Amino acid sequence: MNNVVTKMLLVLTVIGAVSGGILAGVFHVADPLIQANREKELKEAIFVVLPEAKDYKVMEKEVDKEKLAIYKGIDAEEKLVGIAFIADGGGFQGNIRIMVGLGIDYLKLKGIKILEQNETPGLGNRIKEPAFEGQFKGLEIKPKVEYIKYRKPEKPNQIQAITGATISSDAVVKNVNNAVSRVLKAFPQEEVLK
Amino acid sequence: MKLILIFISASLINNFVLTYFLGICPFLGVSNKTENALNMGLATTFVMTLTAAVTWPIYTYILVKFNVPFLEYVAFIIAIAALVQLVEMYIRKSSPAIYRAMGIYLPLITTNCAVLGLALFMVLRDYNYIESIIFGFGTGAGFTLAMLMMSGIREELEFADVPPMFQGVSITLIIAGMMALAFMGFAGLIRG
Amino acid sequence: MEEKIQDKPHEKPKEPPIERLIVSSSPHFLRDENIHKIMHTVVLALLPAMAASVYFFGLRAAGLIIISVAACMLTEYAVQKLRKKPITIWDGSAIITGILLALTLPPSFPYYGAVLGSAFAVGVGKQLFGGLGYNIFNPALLGRAFLQATYPVLITTWSEPLSKAAKAGVDAVTAATPLALMKFEGKMSSHLDLFFGNVAGSMGETSALALLIGGLYLRYRGYINWKLPLGYLASMALFGGIFWLINPTKYPDPLFHILAGGAMLGAWFMVTDMVTSPVTPLGQWIFVICGGLLAVVIRLFGGLPEGVMYSILLMNAFVPLLNKHTRPKFFGEGIKVE
């Protein structure tokens, strides 16, 4: 009896140990690649929303127990060209994650890029089309970003919502507004420009 | 407030069965009788809530702390299997009545992908401990709801003249499709 | 015998579905009523709404109705032919599904879309379950939900009624429905316009008046149980009213809720569907109260401006459970001790 239990434990332990070992080995090889992929993705997204940037620096802060990070985009001469940050919030179906680029004037957006979304294909997911994303280029953030329906935008802080996908458009605008106001509060202009 | 939103989201808007296709096996297999469906749903809800309560600390205090993320799947599946085993043993001893009702379903729950899916989504969404537990409970409630609806419909279908080739799994899947169409009404109920 | 039925649809058909239908309907029936008569009365009751849709949206509305009806009947015919079952396309149920589906579509909806929706409604929503009497969901609403998921843009592209479009001097103006105006722009439409139907919306749902006439006619003929439509509308008004009292500037008043969108159409012609509504009084109350609540919640907080369709479909799915567990006599009979 005891023999059987010992054998069971032994076999399980060996299988567990071998599996763990193999995984550790594979992880050792794969992890740098996975990290590099992530890094590359982040970099590309930052460069999309801050077109003049050639490199970026991370700046982190803890506000209300939450970690906030901004990416300072710098050009070839090490000059600050703008800051980028991630806006995350609920959409029609799931979360929408957006990379937002803000000019150093802290007044106009440099662009946005939808990183992740789960909106209805062919409808809400048109928020990731350049026609929609492009509207945020040069958009004024004060008093806040707004959307209007059916008509062309009239004010410099307005975009046109996607027909039939008001909720998704609304969600993008709300997320951007939330993230902008949070960043403005946590990372005052003087501090970043320094 | 956020907890209520998580609950509604997990049970209705992003119902695991009808939008993520998790837990389809029991959804097809055990939904022929309302009574069975209810018991299966309750057992699953119970295990799901516990799973969230157990896997969250494992992830946060072991996997992250010791920097061994590659053990995530192994650790989760072992935790779930062990949990189900413990629950089964406990219920068998403490309450034979509940054991009779739920017992046969408990072993099935280990391979219910909704339970592992729950642990994975919980990590992906960065929920904190309380949120995770609510998420687990809401997911189970949504699963039970879908099971109940389906079992009622299938009992009704016993009298229906369904074409032979569509009988069984096929019509059940198509009804699930119709339920998914109806559940689309909940979309967008929660926005940030 | 079977061939005779095919030749003379007016004869009382003998398939089980019909038996069941009579059993599950409210107790107002006279003995000699048959499915054929009931259905044709419903068509008659829908006439005002159809007339209103043509009046407000022009001949294209008539075209859509005809195409949907034809597609529904054709689908029924094709499926029954394939399954070698008696052909029942003249019993009126396919015609009603076609009309109801058309009435829930926007006037500018393409014809091929209506055909697709009709085929799904009758082919999958009804015949796959063995035909009339066995379907779980209301076929017309299921077809509409399928189209909503299939062509989300086309089905939410509305046009102004002709009178307003003429005023604007354009042929067809895309416009928002009163519900969408309320939801996304915080604008209310006048109750009078809503009542007569002079607003943008699905063809048959804009005119509350026309639907009310049809519904009252059905009630007068004793074909519908007053509890269902009135309970549903009252529930919408009640829950809508609660939110209105909480914040009158943000949420619309109860009257708006029952006049706008598909509330009237749904309440009189879909909630009352004999096959897909509960048969027990308690079940019916639960059905309408929860349905009204769902409709209001989806309208006010959901992603889509209108929730009537989804509220009825969701409650349809609960009907078997409601029927089973609200029969006082048999309560507890299913519980077995192993």
Next chain:
Amino acid sequence: MADKQNLWHEFKKGLWQDIPPFRLVLGTCPTLAVTNSVINGVAMGLATLFVLLTSNITVSLLRKIVPGQVRIAAYVVIIALYVTVADMFLAAMFPPISKALGPYVPLIVVNCIILGRAEAFAQKNPLMPSIMDALGMGIGFTMSLAVMGVIRELFGFGSIMDIKLLGDWFEPWIVMILPGGAFIVFGFLVALVNYLSRKKAETICH
């Protein structure tokens, strides 16, 4: 000679007679979840094939060593091992596919096919038949996902493998990419397979 025939039989059964999603109703979750495009479906199928093959091989080799009482636990650990390898491989080499499949790759761990084959076949059979069994089941599964993917992508986007096939006249049926469409297409395919093989599929989820 009989041996070769047996091997061929073990391979062939997964392709039609026991084709996993449609006849055995196994692996339904990925069949529904990741088949909104052909590429995703095939990638998922191949990942599953890899796990199925490696776990069948391992289980078959260890079949005389692992005591019966703990075999399920041992198999689960082995399967989770290979799933993690597959997941890391995809994340490292094909990040877009890894992203599209999301949590459905780790969910291979609880895919009934894998544990089912380990339990029903590999633990009782020598290496070669187990390999053939895994290959047949895996390829049958991949084919099924591809068929689902073709139907859903064609109607949902008007394209196959991102190549536009249907012209502008075709208004895509968005429903095909949504959960409702997935269930309905799957239901119809099961009915079709029922009809063709004149037998009814049954759930045998353990």
